Amino acid sequence: QKEVEQNSGPLSVPEGAIASLNCTYSDRGSQSFFWYRQYSGKSPELIMSIYSNGDKEDGRFTAQLNKASQYVSLLIRDSQPSDSATYLCAVTGGTGGFKTIFGAGTRLFVKA
Amino acid sequence: DAGITQSPRHKVTETGTPVTLRCHQTENHRYMYWYRQDPGHGLRLIHYSYGVKDTDKGEVSDGYSVSRSKTEDFLLTLESATSSQTSVYFCAISGGQGGYTFGSGTRLTVV
Numbered sequence: 548q549k550e551v552e553q554n555s556g557p558l559s560v561p562e563g564a565i566a567s568l569n570c571t572y573s574d575r576g577s578q579s580f581f582w583y584r585q586y587s588g589k590s591p592e593l594i595m596s597i598y599s600n601g602d603k604e605d606g607r608f609t610a611q612l613n614k615a616s617q618y619v620s621l622l623i624r625d626s627q628p629s630d631s632a633t634y635l636c637a638v639t640g641g642t643g644g645f646k647t648i649f650g651a652g653t654r655l656f657v658k659a
Numbered sequence: 660d661a662g663i664t665q666s667p668r669h670k671v672t673e674t675g676t677p678v679t680l681r682c683h684q685t686e687n688h689r690y691m692y693w694y695r696q697d698p699g700h701g702l703r704l705i706h707y708s709y710g711v712k713d714t715d716k717g718e719v720s721d722g723y724s725v726s727r728s729k730t731e732d733f734l735l736t737l738e739s740a741t742s743s744q745t746s747v748y749f750c751a752i753s754g755g756q757g758g759y760t761f762g763s764g765t766r767l768t769v770v
Contacts, residue, residue, distance in 0.1 A: 555699075581758045590749055591702070593758035635701065637758070646717070647759065649694075651701035 553650035566623040570636030578640030585633045626657045662686040665762035678737040682750030691733040695746040740769045
């Protein structure tokens with residue numbers, strides 16, 4: 548079992564729709580959770596961090612954390628073609644200490 | 660990326676040759692990291708540094724060594740390059756919100 552799992556996709560949504568990206572993690576002691584966006588041929592860019600259960604909103608992005616279910620999600624409202632990228636889930640803490648473990652990423656396509 | 664640069668951006672090398680990748684930061688961060696990214700595997704930690712001359716192994720450290728003689732520079736060396744080390748290599752430093760800021764990456768091809 549991978550430590551951080553994501554559906555590789557691709558996830559295809561129409562422009563203006565809500566894109567929902569999901570991630571599960573295996574280490575119950577994990578404490579910090581991150582979402583990165585990576586455009587093709589570019590480096591990952593941090594877009595959201597979340598540390599406690601519940602929702603955290605930043606513009607069109609909402610991160611959701613459920614530690615009991617070991618589940619993190621990212622919602623993108625009013626999706627735009629410019630949101631088309633690979634989204635990486637990352638987790639820190641637990642047995643890994645300060646080291647960050649990344650999922651393999653979900654490819655998102657937003658159709659105009 | 661602002662504050663962190665990698666060189667070279669692209670490199671093709673032959674099997675068995677040593678290769679050194681450089682990461683330079685201007686943010687005075689104590690921690691620096693080297694990751695490799697391969698399809699289906701995501702980003703995997705190779706080595707990290709928590710200060711000058713202080714380094715430790717990550718999950719995929721075999722065949723790699725690192726050095727940090729100055730706060731701003733973190734070098735990754737492939738001692739004898741193999742085809743399995745063909746990858747994209749990213750350097751990272753601690754960024755905002757507790758996450759990382761990544762360099763632009765080095766695409767390495769071992770032929």
